[in-house]
Amino acid sequence: MSTATSPQIIELGAMRRICSGCSLRELCLPAGLDSEAISALDEFVQKKQDLHVQELAYRAGDIASNIYAVRLGSFKSYRLRENGDVQIVGIHLPGELFGLDALASEQRQIYTEALEKSNVCALPVADLERLSRQIPAIGRQMMRLMARELNSSYEEHELLANDTALTRVAKFIWRYVQRRKQVGLQTRQFDIAISRQDLANYLGLQVETVSRAFRELRDRKVITASRSKLEILDHAALQALIRSE
Amino acid sequence: MSTATSPQIIELGAMRRICSGCSLRELCLPAGLDSEAISALDEFVQKKQDLHVQELAYRAGDIASNIYAVRLGSFKSYRLRENGDVQIVGIHLPGELFGLDALASEQRQIYTEALEKSNVCALPVADLERLSRQIPAIGRQMMRLMARELNSSYEEHELLANDTALTRVAKFIWRYVQRRKQVGLQTRQFDIAISRQDLANYLGLQVETVSRAFRELRDRKVITASRSKLEILDHAALQALIRSE
């Protein structure tokens, strides 16, 4: 499981090209790094891992040994409330990292589960620390990504604190589309692996309320939606909905 | 404003003892660092800064050059919504850091304002990066603190997504007390500089609703509260309120 470990020196041979050749390298951990740094990363991003629907990347209480980058598919991160209910606190799409909380404590605080057949890169935290000592840019990039997480948690706070059900759903769809655009995925018509139930949970609403919001958006000819298919009919109207708030 | 800058080597002389002598050193950035590392930190934590009520540590759009540690007082961080309304996204107490989002982008995304007469340490980000290159433990500690922020943002998500008004207020008070306990402050009776209006905003409620929640807690003999004075009469009952939820 652990690599041969020549503690401090990283040999820059034997390219595995995992990051170098990845279409997400401009957005993922390697973003902004020079080719030498990326080559160093390649050494450590060894584990590509497939996960099937509902498979857990990790569960609360696990020793936090890796951080993950989504290559394909999507994930939900959730906590268990006192009463045992699930509270979804994050959705992860291709090109995004999850499991960053690993850097706080030995034990994971949350569960992260695949919403569909997915594929991730796993980066051992220990290697990452060693690596960022050797190549400061990687440490800086980690910080930047965590800080970005923090900023988006502020946006979530805003959404949960003040927005109506319709606005929450509209914002979610809008941001979802923006995130897809980031990584060059279709933005007009696509699948969302997130169930209405999960979406409701994430947005702090009931399923029925989410369903009604979807109906409203359908009635207004902003989207069409069936189960997991989603089509944006009117990007402008969607954006207007959000801005008007 | 900027120090003399001998780029890579930090001289460990001329102790300023800012961190070494600080009562918060076990909880703040120096937590877990050895005395040598703390001495190095001392070199850079040069600016202690007083802020009066309503004074801004920084505003959105500013170049993010420092991170801050609260020594005394308290702060609120907020965003401006599309419509110009304030959305408070964080409250900062003694021993806590704020402005960590600085590590994501050049420009600040949020405003942070003193809720009362306060005092902070300011750490130049540039120095911090140089320092963590020299002393890896400091970089690691930064990561740990950011990851802790992330975890507490999950708790906030949970609160905003599902809790009733009463539970939100109870949880806020409970966590507020726990945070005070951390740094050895009074937990039975104390001042909260946060107005009902700000508290409501932060918790995603209306002032009237918060006021009613306080009344409920008063009626149940859990607390006494007037303006900014707060007394916890029944810690157990408060905790029970949260767990039952």
Place this chain on the structure above:
DNA sequence: CGGTAGCTTGACAACTGTCAATCTTGGTGG
């Protein structure tokens, strides 16, 4: 000591939650 900002209280409205029933759709097995 007075004014004013902040807090509290009450009455009512509205949005969202709850409960119950029906409809769709995707997956399974004959």
Place this chain on the structure above:
DNA sequence: CCACCAAGATTGACAGTTGTCAAGCTACCG
């Protein structure tokens, strides 16, 4: 390959918590 089943999604009716509006109260600042 088709039909059926079950889980998920939608819809409707109603209830409840919180928001809104309006008034009055308090306490702090000058």
